[in-house]
Amino acid sequence: MIVGLTQIRGVGYMFANTILNVLKINPNQRIGNLSPEQVNSIESIIKNPSASNFPSWFLNRRKDVETGEDKHLLTSDIAFTVRNDVEREKTSGSWRGYRHMFGLKVRGQRTRCTGRKGGAVGVAKGGKVMPTREGAGAPAAGAEGAPAAGAEGAPAAGAEGAPAAGAEGTAKTKESSGKKEAPAADKKK
Numbered sequence: 001m002i003v004g005l006t007q008i009r010g011v012g013y014m015f016a017n018t019i020l021n022v023l024k025i026n027p028n029q030r031i032g033n034l035s036p037e038q039v040n041s042i043e044s045i046i047k048n049p050s051a052s053n054f055p056s057w058f059l060n061r062r063k064d065v066e067t068g069e070d071k072h073l074l075t076s077d078i079a080f081t082v083r084n085d086v087e088r089e090k091t092s093g094s095w096r097g098y099r100h101m102f103g104l105k106v107r108g109q110r111t112r113c114t115g116r117k118g119g120a121v122g123v124a125k126g127g128k129v130m131p132t133r134e135g136a137g138a139p140a141a142g143a144e145g146a147p148a149a150g151a152e153g154a155p156a157a158g159a160e161g162a163p164a165a166g167a168e169g170t171a172k173t174k175e176s177s178g179k180k181e182a183p184a185a186d187k188k189k
Helices: 002-006 013-023 036-047 076-092 095-101 167-188
Strands: none
Touching: 002 013, 013 036, 076 095
């Protein structure tokens, strides 16, 4: 019985338990075993709980803004009423209305580290560099009759006493890189 009644939006576990206690219905019995009189009494107490011996502090809409009476809202009336309350606060310009407008916490919660929305802002993680295609820019291996380095028939580095084409270039880059690092070291001091 209790689980079946809590499937109704607006009826919680304690509310369902209190309904069954007021009507003296066994909470462990199945809903299919109820008599038509019991079903009608449950419906009437859910629709108007303040008419019976039901405590008013169980109701979910006490001292309604428009009417001033105690109500218990069910199903789609809950969402409709909450939406109207938020819109009323926004139009009145209250502090809570401003918090609702900007999507911030309304009830005094901390906002320093929680309640963040949107994606993370920061440095994007770098991706891999795509390899160059052979046909773009540089001639392909074996083009114009010049064999590529390391291909068959091409002299290897240091073969026959002749240095490879890139050997002199690497020595120059080491010297130039040493010159570039020296001013950087001076700046740190």
